[in-house]
Amino acid sequence: MTLKRRAFLGTGAAAMGTLAAPTVFAAGHGKPQVVVVGGGAGGATAARYIAKDSKGEVGVTLIEPTRQYYTCFFSNLYIGGFKEMGQLGHSYGGLAASGVNVVHDWATGVDRDSKTVALAGGGSVPYDKLILSPGIDFVDGAVEGWDLSAQNAMPHAFKGGSQTELLKAQLMAMPQGGTFAMVAPPNPYRCPPGPYERVSMVAHYLKANNPTAKIIIADPKAKFSKQALFEEGWADHYDGMIDWIGDDFGGGNVAVDADAMTLSIDGEVTNVDVCNVIPAMKAGHIAELAGVTDGNWAPVNAADMSSKADADIHVLGDAAQQGDMPKSGYSANSQAKVCANAVRGALTGSKVFPAKFSNTCWSLIDTNNGVKVGATYEATEEKIAKVDGFISATGETAELRKTTYEESEGWYTGITADMFGA
Secondary structure, eight states: OOOOHHHHHHHHHHTTOSOOOOOOOOSSSSSOEEEEEOOSHHHHHHHHHHHHHTTTSSEEEEEOSOSEEEOSTTHHHHHHTSSOGGGGEEESHHHHHTTOEEEOSOEEEEETTTTEEEETTSOEEEOSEEEEOOOEEEOTTSSBTOOGGGTTTSOOOOSSSHHHHHHHHHHHTOOTTOEEEEEOOOSSOBOTTHHHHHHHHHHHHHHHHOTTOEEEEEOSSSSOTTHHHHHHHHHHHSTTTEEEEOGGGTTTSEEEETTTTEEEETTEEEEOSEEEEOOOEEEOHHHHHTTOOBTTBEEBOTTTOBBSSOTTEEEOGGGEEOBSOOBSHHHHHHHHHHHHHHHHHHHHOOOOOOOEEEEEEEEEEETTEEEEEEEEEEEOSSSEEEEEEEEOOTTOOHHHHHHHHHHHHHHHHHHHHHHHOO
16 A cells, blocks of 8 residues: 555544643743754654744744755665656745744753753754754764765765765765675664665665675674565675675674775775765764753753653754664654653643554565565653564565555655645
8 A cells, every 4th residue: 555645644643632722821921932943853843843833832943954955865766866866856935834833053052050052153042842853963083084084085975965976876886896885883873773674775876887896794784674675685686796794704893984985894904996885873963062961962851752850851863762663753742742742731831642653664675576674652751662563575566565665755755744734
């Protein structure tokens, strides 16, 4: 069954139920104010839902530096030639039209005593409730020889936009018979199947344009998401092209040299033509500046995504340490609806519905060959806990794989409309 836009929107909205007329609770300054930092799947969704459902009784300010958001989800399909970059870009005009005050600036600090967010451009924005959805940053020193100064030579391409375009350009410029290398990240990280879908899309491109080229994956993990499905697909469509080196064979003992364009795996040095380094990840820096992180991530309460360090700060999506949900755009969107309902309830007295979460993650292996994994979740005292799940089976028919891919297309249309209101 193809997942249509209306069906996706209905799934999220149904949990919210009928909205009551709000009664406002502000901290002595008139209309209550919500500030959202980060305009991705979590932040944009939360901002839009609070503005829409409070019917103007809550002021919502979204702080996001970029004027055009490029989704990281589906960016692998651009690398494989299935999407144009313009299809992944979305403006914030729809959010502004729905009543969100969109501020294109960097949030540079959070003063939890005065409840203000400082802006790089000067001044600060007051809040009654603050929602942080900053996505990911990278752990310094996670891959020997690589830091952000090397990202043009060895792109991570794990934030949508210019890095994605750079990696595609490098792939297209590879010499015939060259070597594409990927350094995969350790758990936990954004989009667990993402690196392996990317390898599939790189292989799809090379099979058509550079069929004697090779792909090496150096991986610190002993296993990875949808492994049996990817390995089946690689054998069926890209036989002999992909060499995955897991932790058992030294895949976690890696160093790179961006000047020499070499990759060292367990001491064995290989010359490479393209090197996609995806380092270990952590919460976006503003979460650390706000003092709500513990280690690399920001612990939250599952019922409303509030920080365990500050009840008036909520953390969504990739940055949150929440429990069993994978870090994905679908998860962030699902968490945002729970958070928006709780924040609106706290500020207006409207009914707060029990938290329910869901996630599905689709991957494309080859043309019309889509696979998926997903689950539903509930809030417990300890964490967001998995209730049940599903995954595509190996050996599925071509017709079913095509249907799964078409389902993912419907989901993309639905979630981007849900985020941006366009």
